[in-house]
Amino acid sequence: xxxxxxxxxxxxxxxxxxxxxxxxxxxxxxxxxxxxxxxxxxxxxxxxxxxxxxxxxxxxxxxxxxxxxxxxxxxxxxxxxxxxxxxxxxxxxxxxxxxxxxxxxxxxxxxxxxxxxxxxxxxxxxxxxxxxxxxxxxxxxxxxxxxxxxxxxxxxxxxxxxxxxxxxxxxxxxxxxxxxxxxxxxxxxxxxxxxxxxxxxxxxxxxxxxxxxxxxxxxxxxxxxxxxxxxxxxxxxxxxxxxxxxxxxxxxxxxxxxxxxxxxxxxxxxxxxxxxxxxxxxxxxxxxxxxx
Amino acid sequence: xxxxxxxxxxxxxxxxxxxxxxxxxxxxxxxxxxxxxxxxxxxxxxxxxxxxxxxxxxxxxxxxxxxxxxxxxxxxxxxxxxxxxxxxxxxxxxxxxxxxxxxxxxxxxxxxxxxxxxxxxxxxxxxxxxxxxxxxxxxxxxxxxxxxxxxxxxxxxxxxxxxxxxxxxxxxxxxxxxxxxxxxxxxxxxxxxxxxxxxxxxxxxxxxxxxxxxxxxxxxxxxxxxxxx
Numbered sequence: 001x002x003x004x005x006x007x008x009x010x011x012x013x014x015x016x017x018x019x020x021x022x023x024x025x026x027x028x029x030x031x032x033x034x035x036x037x038x039x040x041x042x043x044x045x046x047x048x049x050x051x052x053x054x055x056x057x058x059x060x061x062x063x064x065x066x067x068x069x070x071x072x073x074x075x076x077x078x079x080x081x082x083x084x085x086x087x088x089x090x091x092x093x094x095x096x097x098x099x100x101x102x103x104x105x106x107x108x109x110x111x112x113x114x115x116x117x118x119x120x121x122x123x124x125x126x127x128x129x130x131x132x133x134x135x136x137x138x139x140x141x142x143x144x145x146x147x148x149x150x151x152x153x154x155x156x157x158x159x160x161x162x163x164x165x166x167x168x169x170x171x172x173x174x175x176x177x178x179x180x181x182x183x184x185x186x187x188x189x190x191x192x193x194x195x196x197x198x199x200x201x202x203x204x205x206x207x208x209x210x211x212x213x214x215x216x217x218x219x220x221x222x223x224x225x226x227x228x229x230x231x232x233x234x235x236x237x238x239x240x241x242x243x244x245x246x247x248x249x250x251x252x253x254x255x256x257x258x259x260x261x262x263x264x265x266x267x268x269x270x271x272x273x274x275x276x277x278x279x280x281x282x283x284x285x286x287x288x289x290x291x292x
Numbered sequence: 293x294x295x296x297x298x299x300x301x302x303x304x305x306x307x308x309x310x311x312x313x314x315x316x317x318x319x320x321x322x323x324x325x326x327x328x329x330x331x332x333x334x335x336x337x338x339x340x341x342x343x344x345x346x347x348x349x350x351x352x353x354x355x356x357x358x359x360x361x362x363x364x365x366x367x368x369x370x371x372x373x374x375x376x377x378x379x380x381x382x383x384x385x386x387x388x389x390x391x392x393x394x395x396x397x398x399x400x401x402x403x404x405x406x407x408x409x410x411x412x413x414x415x416x417x418x419x420x421x422x423x424x425x426x427x428x429x430x431x432x433x434x435x436x437x438x439x440x441x442x443x444x445x446x447x448x449x450x451x452x453x454x455x456x457x458x459x460x461x462x463x464x465x466x467x468x469x470x471x472x473x474x475x476x477x478x479x480x481x482x483x484x485x486x487x488x489x490x491x492x493x494x495x496x497x498x499x500x501x502x503x504x505x506x507x508x509x510x511x512x513x514x515x516x517x518x519x520x521x
Contacts, residue, residue, distance in 0.1 A: 228422060265433045280414040281419060
């Protein structure tokens, strides 16, 4: 029982991170219909930025903030350069561009910073509190869940209650009509990508301390699992992304606890297949209209 | 003479056989001239040619975006390695051993592809990409879990005979590897080119371009998609 509780908290903490990556993917998919394969690499690059800033100024939180700002900037930059024509391209092209960007970013970061494993400190202590002799969660876990939650609520508030959010939703839902009504659709798309970059940067800062350290391929595994979470929840729905990410985290945690760490990826795959066999477009998708 | 060239031009099989023969001659000439290390790289090239050709047929020809192709390559590789080990442990040798292993590897991977295809038949677009990506990443986990059979992360050592003595003493191992791999690549291209021009190829392109129209024309869309996988 105590193992179950520990695995649940562990799963929720990682689930928050996969939910953040899934949310970034869904944001970009809904606004530009592009699967951003470079999401993980972007998050990794912003983590390296944080490392440089922290080493230059000596303050961890300044580096953290720099990573978030860099996430905004990198997301906007990539949308403006590589994915500018994304709406008119066939979907395979956008996938190839995304994978190409992934390889490019990893290679450039490797050239600039070297491919060795860097020590990357966590924001808070990773010591777990215990109740009796069941270990529960650590300060870092609480920070992870709370910060992801705060960011999601902020994004939801932005999209629902602000004029910019309304313009973003209009640009995603009906670009031509929005243009006629004076919305700068291109700027809204760039904003969407920038926000997705921000969410990804936060996810990177939160998850990299719990891995082997910072190295160019650090976010690859997290990206695949975030993608799994997004697909499980349905790519059309932000709520689905969160649910999918958290359930992926939980399934992975139970699998690594009860089945052994080799089979965690297979457990994620099994979850994916079970959900997709029942609902081929993910859990929270409506029926799609088909153009004949 | 006129009708002979006309028949030659019209017959796809003859054209492709001619290109196959040309390819084999080119492979023999090139591998003769280059150094051992280049031959090793050419052997890797041949393997990638086979994989890329298969993926082109699946994604380009049939429109199914599959990101898990590496898992299928792994299935083929492990099958061949295990077959070679069985053959050696039973003391069977000879030149024909390797082609038999390769053939069995191809058949097993085809079965695995069909199973993937059945699992993926209902998925479209990004959901198919996500499922195949997860598949590609998850399948290597089986080898670490059953590590006594698959020898885990270190992999299996594939025993196979060197070049047959009939080819002369100067024929190095890398040269032989390059031959095997490039011949396999050329033969694969030959088969896939023929397939592309045949009815099966046309069915696949029809499903790629417009699923509903091809279903209305009587094609069984799931069957074509599983066939492509």
